[in-house]
Amino acid sequence: MLSRTAEGLFWAARYLERADGIARLLQMGQRMTLIPGAGRDEWRSVVSVAAASDIFDPDERITERRIVEKLVLCPHTPSSVRYCLDRARENAKAVRTALTMEMWEAINDGWRRLETADLDAAVRELPVLIDWVKHRTAGFRGAAESSMLRRDAYFFLRVGGYLERSDLTLRLLDVKYHILLPESEVVGGGRDHHQWTTILEALSARRAYHHVYRSDFSPWTITDFLILNNQFPRSVVYCYNEVSRYLEMLSHAYGQRHDCHMMAGSMVAKLADTEMGELFQSGLHEFTLDTMRFNAQLSGAISRAYHF
Amino acid sequence: MFNEMSGSDGVTRPAYKGIEDWIEKTGIPALLARTEEAEAIFRKIGITFAVYGEGGDPERLIPFDLIPRVFAADEWRRLDKGIKQRARALNAFLWDVYHRGEIIKAGIVPDHLVYQNEAFLPEMIGVDPPGRVYSHIVGIDIVRTDEKSFQVLEDNCRTPSGVSYKLETREIMMRMFPELFQTISVDPVDNYPDLLMKTLEEVAPPACTGNPNVVVLTPGSLNSAYYEHSFLADQMGVELVEPQDLFVDEGRVWMRTTRGPTKVDVIYRRIDDDYIDPITFRPDSVLGIPGIMHVYRSGGVTICSAPGAGVADDKAVYCYVPAMIKFYLGETPILENVPTWQCAKPDDYKYVMENLADLVVKEVHGSGGYGMLIGPKATREEVETYAKRIEADPADFIAQPTLDLSAAPSLASGNIGARHVDLRPYCMVGKQLRLAPGGLTRVALREGSLVVNSSQGGGVKDTWVLSE
Numbered sequence: 001m002l003s004r005t006a007e008g009l010f011w012a013a014r015y016l017e018r019a020d021g022i023a024r025l026l027q028m029g030q031r032m033t034l035i036p037g038a039g040r041d042e043w044r045s046v047v048s049v050a051a052a053s054d055i056f057d058p059d060e061r062i063t064e065r066r067i068v069e070k071l072v073l074c075p076h077t078p079s080s081v082r083y084c085l086d087r088a089r090e091n092a093k094a095v096r097t098a099l100t101m102e103m104w105e106a107i108n109d110g111w112r113r114l115e116t117a118d119l120d121a122a123v124r125e126l127p128v129l130i131d132w133v134k135h136r137t138a139g140f141r142g143a144a145e146s147s148m149l150r151r152d153a154y155f156f157l158r159v160g161g162y163l164e165r166s167d168l169t170l171r172l173l174d175v176k177y178h179i180l181l182p183e184s185e186v187v188g189g190g191r192d193h194h195q196w197t198t199i200l201e202a203l204s205a206r207r208a209y210h211h212v213y214r215s216d217f218s219p220w221t222i223t224d225f226l227i228l229n230n231q232f233p234r235s236v237v238y239c240y241n242e243v244s245r246y247l248e249m250l251s252h253a254y255g256q257r258h259d260c261h262m263m264a265g266s267m268v269a270k271l272a273d274t275e276m277g278e279l280f281q282s283g284l285h286e287f288t289l290d291t292m293r294f295n296a297q298l299s300g301a302i303s304r305a306y307h308f
Numbered sequence: 309m310f311n312e313m314s315g316s317d318g319v320t321r322p323a324y325k326g327i328e329d330w331i332e333k334t335g336i337p338a339l340l341a342r343t344e345e346a347e348a349i350f351r352k353i354g355i356t357f358a359v360y361g362e363g364g365d366p367e368r369l370i371p372f373d374l375i376p377r378v379f380a381a382d383e384w385r386r387l388d389k390g391i392k393q394r395a396r397a398l399n400a401f402l403w404d405v406y407h408r409g410e411i412i413k414a415g416i417v418p419d420h421l422v423y424q425n426e427a428f429l430p431e432m433i434g435v436d437p438p439g440r441v442y443s444h445i446v447g448i449d450i451v452r453t454d455e456k457s458f459q460v461l462e463d464n465c466r467t468p469s470g471v472s473y474k475l476e477t478r479e480i481m482m483r484m485f486p487e488l489f490q491t492i493s494v495d496p497v498d499n500y501p502d503l504l505m506k507t508l509e510e511v512a513p514p515a516c517t518g519n520p521n522v523v524v525l526t527p528g529s530l531n532s533a534y535y536e537h538s539f540l541a542d543q544m545g546v547e548l549v550e551p552q553d554l555f556v557d558e559g560r561v562w563m564r565t566t567r568g569p570t571k572v573d574v575i576y577r578r579i580d581d582d583y584i585d586p587i588t589f590r591p592d593s594v595l596g597i598p599g600i601m602h603v604y605r606s607g608g609v610t611i612c613s614a615p616g617a618g619v620a621d622d623k624a625v626y627c628y629v630p631a632m633i634k635f636y637l638g639e640t641p642i643l644e645n646v647p648t649w650q651c652a653k654p655d656d657y658k659y660v661m662e663n664l665a666d667l668v669v670k671e672v673h674g675s676g677g678y679g680m681l682i683g684p685k686a687t688r689e690e691v692e693t694y695a696k697r698i699e700a701d702p703a704d705f706i707a708q709p710t711l712d713l714s715a716a717p718s719l720a721s722g723n724i725g726a727r728h729v730d731l732r733p734y735c736m737v738g739k740q741l742r743l744a745p746g747g748l749t750r751v752a753l754r755e756g757s758l759v760v761n762s763s764q765g766g767g768v769k770d771t772w773v774l775s776e
Contacts, residue, residue: 002566254566
């Protein structure tokens, strides 16, 4: 397979996953503004998870309208939904022969919707737009799952997708870690409860959480769920297990092992040995920072291994 | 005007009987509604066409007309022979001009038309491509003027495009109107990619051992024909590469893959000569694959079509194709040329300048329907401006009579009307000549318009050859 094709698949999957992640964040943001006693700047944390702080004035009161303008419709903001979908489609188009017709249709169908959307209508219909983005990305993943041959192209796509997904969970933790710190439990009260649940909300994990823990919310269990639960498909450990698994399939298919395999393998082993208590002890914030850094290094190692 | 459906006398021709019944049974409103459905399918699959220099929508849809254009089996048999004959002669000419130039020595083709032609590449002199094939896919544009008369409008020896539309329009017709194909038996066209693959494998270079590794070379996803490039690569099951994916090492061409470098034997290139090799052709360019021409000349790779193949599809050289057929094949041309005046010749020049308002004038090196004058449709000012251009460089222009092109029933402006059509078949040349039934029918959807080029607002139709 051409190195450029592998690169295109890897990035198409990453950008789609990113668009999906941003859409989920926006859903969380909108929900936060609905909580009684919400502050005046609920969107600020969404903006920082989306790594878009620098496009808003530090003193600006960020309105939903500004969010839709910048993080949904803007073709130039690197973390806007439109930007991510455009890049995903560009990458997919450049490697079109590696996609199945169903995958191409999933990514191509209606791709101009955001381009032609009017700001007022988009603000009014934000939940509809968010659903649309989630459906599109789900449609693409599903088309890949049900129509692609299980060989290198598929593996690159999955590696890219899971790597990006872990990144979003990590960024969310990075911005929200302070409300999960044990101290905040002392503060207690309904407000914290809402803060915690919004984190789960952002990852569409509220119901899943209950299925797993059958208990009330606590910072430990939420953090455990988002980082160490190997059943939850957006947890850091789950994503890494998948990244590592698909990298191993590539190694098997090509009969070659590279640095990236070692790196992913050691991360999986490390997470498997980690206990929640240790994470809090050694610092949740440090953990997320280190892991995000590791993510970037792993991405670089994958490019080097496959010549893209 | 010859009407493909009702002939010259208004009586439905036998080949169109099934279509006529179908139109009657379906009704115009239903056909119009289904046109929208077809467009939605095109958009969904992403079959688009960008128009150079027009700005606007970079992913414009090519208009699709639902009503097929039909050839009877015997009509096609004759065309098939004529097309193959022409493709053989054009390749013989290319071999000749890059070797001894017998046709020039014999005084049949003037030497300056060849050796001073921009498309003539001195780097190709003495090169022997496998099977002596230079143009592996010859696109021959054919028009019809009456029941018996077909004429060749121009030849395309470099990288004629449009074949994907031919295949996709058929797919869409079969998907939307299965009952039509159940009642009328139409020769299938979906074997084109297999034929193309066979053709490309047949011209593997001497250095190739084992199964040839074939690739399609595209300039990239911004190219207007990118959809077609990816379509063909996909259908043949080969890699679609861009110049930066290829490099030269140890006398061979390689592509960069996730397993490391892989040898490439045959390149179906859809990029221009200028961008093949910056070392040979464009020292100022960063595009292309440095050193590939050296590998090509030493038999390490086959480039399809061969660099320099364009010297045969020039509009001035075109005038001599019937003479080539006689000279190289000793045969009588089956397909005629359109009568052509070469402004380089004093008598022709005089005639053209006096009759500009009745003629179609084209630039010798132009293509795609750009830069032409259609006398009868032009304003007096346009004619005068064009006359000045011809005056400045007569050798750059040829003129042809305004042809009474045949028209086929088409859906336009909410009704069915006759619109002018042409035909572009794609003849593949390897060790054998291969031709899929029919070709791409282009239709000038504007009423009265004679320009069918997709770059000029033309559309496409499915083309049928009825089974024997």
